[in-house]
Amino acid sequence: MTPSTITFTARLREAAEVVEASLETLLADKVRHGEIARPARLMAAMRHGALGGGKRLRPFLTIETARLLGRDGEGPLRAGCAVELLHCYSLVHDDLPSMDDDDLRRGRPTVHRAFDEATAILVGDALQTLAFEVLADPATDADPAIRSDLVLGLARASGLGGMVGGQLLDLSAEGRYGPADLAEADVRRLQMMKTGAILTFSVEAGAIVGRADAAARGRLVEYGRALGAAFQVADDILDREASAEAMGKRTGKDQEKGKATLVDLLGMEGARRECRDLVEKAQGALDGFGPRAEILREAVRFVVEREA
Amino acid sequence: MTPSTITFTARLREAAEVVEASLETLLADKVRHGEIARPARLMAAMRHGALGGGKRLRPFLTIETARLLGRDGEGPLRAGCAVELLHCYSLVHDDLPSMDDDDLRRGRPTVHRAFDEATAILVGDALQTLAFEVLADPATDADPAIRSDLVLGLARASGLGGMVGGQLLDLSAEGRYGPADLAEADVRRLQMMKTGAILTFSVEAGAIVGRADAAARGRLVEYGRALGAAFQVADDILDREASAEAMGKRTGKDQEKGKATLVDLLGMEGARRECRDLVEKAQGALDGFGPRAEILREAVRFVVEREA
Numbered sequence: 001m002t003p004s005t006i007t008f009t010a011r012l013r014e015a016a017e018v019v020e021a022s023l024e025t026l027l028a029d030k031v032r033h034g035e036i037a038r039p040a041r042l043m044a045a046m047r048h049g050a051l052g053g054g055k056r057l058r059p060f061l062t063i064e065t066a067r068l069l070g071r072d073g074e075g076p077l078r079a080g081c082a083v084e085l086l087h088c089y090s091l092v093h094d095d096l097p098s099m100d101d102d103d104l105r106r107g108r109p110t111v112h113r114a115f116d117e118a119t120a121i122l123v124g125d126a127l128q129t130l131a132f133e134v135l136a137d138p139a140t141d142a143d144p145a146i147r148s149d150l151v152l153g154l155a156r157a158s159g160l161g162g163m164v165g166g167q168l169l170d171l172s173a174e175g176r177y178g179p180a181d182l183a184e185a186d187v188r189r190l191q192m193m194k195t196g197a198i199l200t201f202s203v204e205a206g207a208i209v210g211r212a213d214a215a216a217r218g219r220l221v222e223y224g225r226a227l228g229a230a231f232q233v234a235d236d237i238l239d240r241e242a243s244a245e246a247m248g249k250r251t252g253k254d255q256e257k258g259k260a261t262l263v264d265l266l267g268m269e270g271a272r273r274e275c276r277d278l279v280e281k282a283q284g285a286l287d288g289f290g291p292r293a294e295i296l297r298e299a300v301r302f303v304v305e306r307e308a
Numbered sequence: 309m310t311p312s313t314i315t316f317t318a319r320l321r322e323a324a325e326v327v328e329a330s331l332e333t334l335l336a337d338k339v340r341h342g343e344i345a346r347p348a349r350l351m352a353a354m355r356h357g358a359l360g361g362g363k364r365l366r367p368f369l370t371i372e373t374a375r376l377l378g379r380d381g382e383g384p385l386r387a388g389c390a391v392e393l394l395h396c397y398s399l400v401h402d403d404l405p406s407m408d409d410d411d412l413r414r415g416r417p418t419v420h421r422a423f424d425e426a427t428a429i430l431v432g433d434a435l436q437t438l439a440f441e442v443l444a445d446p447a448t449d450a451d452p453a454i455r456s457d458l459v460l461g462l463a464r465a466s467g468l469g470g471m472v473g474g475q476l477l478d479l480s481a482e483g484r485y486g487p488a489d490l491a492e493a494d495v496r497r498l499q500m501m502k503t504g505a506i507l508t509f510s511v512e513a514g515a516i517v518g519r520a521d522a523a524a525r526g527r528l529v530e531y532g533r534a535l536g537a538a539f540q541v542a543d544d545i546l547d548r549e550a551s552a553e554a555m556g557k558r559t560g561k562d563q564e565k566g567k568a569t570l571v572d573l574l575g576m577e578g579a580r581r582e583c584r585d586l587v588e589k590a591q592g593a594l595d596g597f598g599p600r601a602e603i604l605r606e607a608v609r610f611v612v613e614r615e616a
Contacts, residue, residue: 038468041485042476046468093433098425117406118479121429125401126472128433132440133463136456144453148444151459155441160346160354164434168350171426177349 008298015063015080016056022081023050026134045115045123046130050088053106057303058083058202061227064295065206065220075141079150079205082134086158087198089127092120094167128158141209149208157201166194173259182260188229191262195235196228203227219285226282227300233275234304236261237268275304316606323371323388324364330389331358334442353423353431354438358396361414365611366391366510369535372603373514373528383449387458387513390442394466395506397435400428402475436466449517457516465509474502481567490568496537499570503543504536511535527593534590535608541583542612544569545576583612 027047059080066076095102095110096117103113112120134140135150156162169190173180182190203224207217240263263271282300286293335355367388374384403410403418404425411421420428442448443458464470477498481488490498511532515525548571571579590608594601 039473039476039480041480042468042473089433093429096426096429098429116484118404118484119476121401121404121406122472122476124433125397125436126468128436129463129467129472132459133467136459136463138456144451144456148446148452148455148459151440151444151456155437155444159437159441160350160434164430164437165347165350168347168427168430172347172349176424176426 004294004298005301008295008302011064011295012055012057012060012302015060016054018077019056019059019081019084020051022077023084026081026085026130027051041115041119042122042126045111045119046126048108048114049092049111049120049123050085050127053108054084054088056080056084057299058087058199061199061202061224061296061299062206062209064299065203066210067206068289068292068296069207069210069212069216071210074139075209076206078134078137078140079209080202082131082140082150082154083198083202083205085127085131085134086154086163089124089131090158090163090167090198092127093124096120099167099171146208146211150205153201153204153208157197162193162197163195166190166192166197170194170259180259184262184265187260187262187265191232192225192229195232196225199228199231200224216288219288223282223285223296226278226285227303230275230278230282230300231303233262233271233278234306236263237271237275238306239263240268279304312602312606313609316603316610319372319603320363320365320368320610323368324362326385327364327367327389327392328359330385331392334389334393334438335359349423349427350430350434353419353427354434356416356422357400357419357428357431358393358435361416362392364388364392365607366395366507369507369510369532369604369607370514370517372607373511374518375514376597376600376604377515377518377520377524379518382447383517384514386442386445386448387517388510390439390448390458390462391506391510391513393435393439393442394462394471397432397439398466398471398475398506400435401432404428407475407479454516454519458513461509461512461516465505470501470505471503474498474500474505478502478567488567492570492573495568495570495573499540500533500537503540504533507536507539508532524596527596531590531593531604534586534593535611538583538586538590538608539611541570541579541586542614544571545579545583546614547571548576587612 027043027050059077062080062083063072063076066072066079091105092111094100095105096112102110104110108114110120111123115123131154132151135154136147138144138147140150141147158164169186171177173182173187173190200221201224204217204221207220212220239261262274266274279300283297286296289296335351335358367385370388370391371380371384374380374387399413400419402408403413404420410418412418416422418428419431423431439462440459443462444455446452446455448458449455466472477494479485481490481495481498508529509532512525512529515528520528547569570582574582587608591605594604597604
């Protein structure tokens with residue numbers, strides 16, 4: 001590992017720790033806002049779905065993007081936690097029996113296996129709500145224009161035209177709703193919606209709380225898009241290669257379900273080439289930000305080399 | 309019917325029409341924000357879940373509360389539509405097989421019957437997201453502080469400490485998660501969370517967009533709470549009495565599932581008395597607003613006399 005890789009790994013781990021602590025506080029079983037005590041079962045299941053796992057890549061991107069712009073502390077951390085809560089909700093719902101029907105997530109039982117299906121649906125619902133609650137709370141930013149901008153951005157990245165729309169396209173790609181014969185453009189669109197939009201917003205959220213001007217925000221969004229696309233190609237490559245042990249979840253799933261991936265469409269070598277191109281594109285978008293952007297450059301390398 | 313009842317009925321119908329048209333626009337199958345076309349199946353299922361039915365009581369309350377404060381037009385309408393989208397999402401998820409397992413809603417097949425379970429879960433998810441997107445959009449209010457306030461209020465009313473928490477308590481009340489022996493306080497808490505919080509917020513949203521001062525907002529929230537509680541007691545009474553034909557959905561469901569309602573705890577006469585007390589309380593909260601509040605007074609009567 002190069003020195004910058006060591007720094008990156010330490011920063012990623014450090015961010016994961018503060019995010020975990022912050023999510024723990026947000027999900028603490030105590031009365032807030034004069035609320036009467038919350039249902040204990042729902043609290044426990046939300047904690048199961050959101051705590052104790054994951055690299056916390058999304059909040060890391062939010063925090064580091066804000067730091068690049070000279071902003072740190074509670075604001076970027078809370079914005080990052082909101083993105084992570086949104087991500088956790090999507091995992092809980094995607095794992096449901098009527099969706100991907102997964103029993104394990106990060107080596108632990110999924111929420112509907114550890115609790116039950118109704119509880120898992122409500123956990124996802126409540127985690128989504130909590131993400132928006134966190135963003136709209138004055139503790140995230142004193143400026144309500146920043147808070148509204150964050151809410152609007154997260155909503156657009158995660159709804160019908162973003163993550164949830166992408167999940168429906170993904171189910172369609174299995175052939176559930178009629179024959180699926182996806183061309184390259186369809187696979188790219190599906191991936192951009194399903195995983196790319198939220199990864200891009202993780203970066204954009206940092207740009208928003210960091211008060212980036214329009215030009216800087218545009219370049220950071222470009223970085224986020226390339227990083228999101230690289231993440232997904234790398235995922236397709238991993239899905240084909242990795243063993244179940246290394247990933248802690250079932251793999252080869254896409255193949256099993258007959259879903260076309262970029263590896264099918266471009267070939268393994270073509271997919272690897274695309275990955276390299278996207279890394280270059282993402283890093284190019286950071287050119288104007290100088291050496292302080294090194295950590296975000298490392299983030300792209302990390303995203304495509306996750307199997308190591 | 310008295311003249312004021314005629315006015316009320318006309319205003320309720322008129323609000324339902326503008327709300328329907330506005331929801332239609334929000335759910336129109338067209339490209340917005342430069343989005344690539346949305347998945348057609350998800351669009352169609354969202355339309356099934358949100359259009360063509362219901363009295364639209366919640367947006368009516370938002371619109372009329374804002375009007376009482378001298379504000380009308382697009383802002384209150386959009387705020388009301390957001391509350392309605394949130395309400396529709398909760399109905400779609402509550403109807404799911406693992407929840408209340410209902411085949412019919414307003415006399416039509418529920419979303420998971422008309423489409424499938426995975427699609428219905430995604431419909432609920434996307435309707436929730438859209439509710440927050442609508443509130444955070446500058447088209448709802450030019451002032452970002454108002455928009456943030458709306459987002460925060462809706463999130464608190466609908467999440468873990470509100471509607472979703474109430475739904476989990478409701479499932480618990482069926483005895484799914486161990487013996488359920490609900491005392492009066494538990495039933496009241498469940499109802500306040502499950503249905504009362506969103507009804508209260510319907511009114512509060514009107515107070516927020518209508519720029520109510522703290523005192524007026526407090527009284528309107530008090531009105532909303534009493535109205536929400538009256539709604540639920542009336543629902544318990546209806547559930548015991550009404551026939552399946554009159555309601556367009558299965559009734560006597562609570563009894564069938566062994567859930568305690570206020571009718572069990574207070575008796576039919578006690579429940580009717582509580583209804584009358586709540587009507588009086590709600591109307592009392594409107595005392596300082598003069599004759600322009602007559603429409604909101606009628607709304608409480610309407611809520612408790614729905615069976616007529």
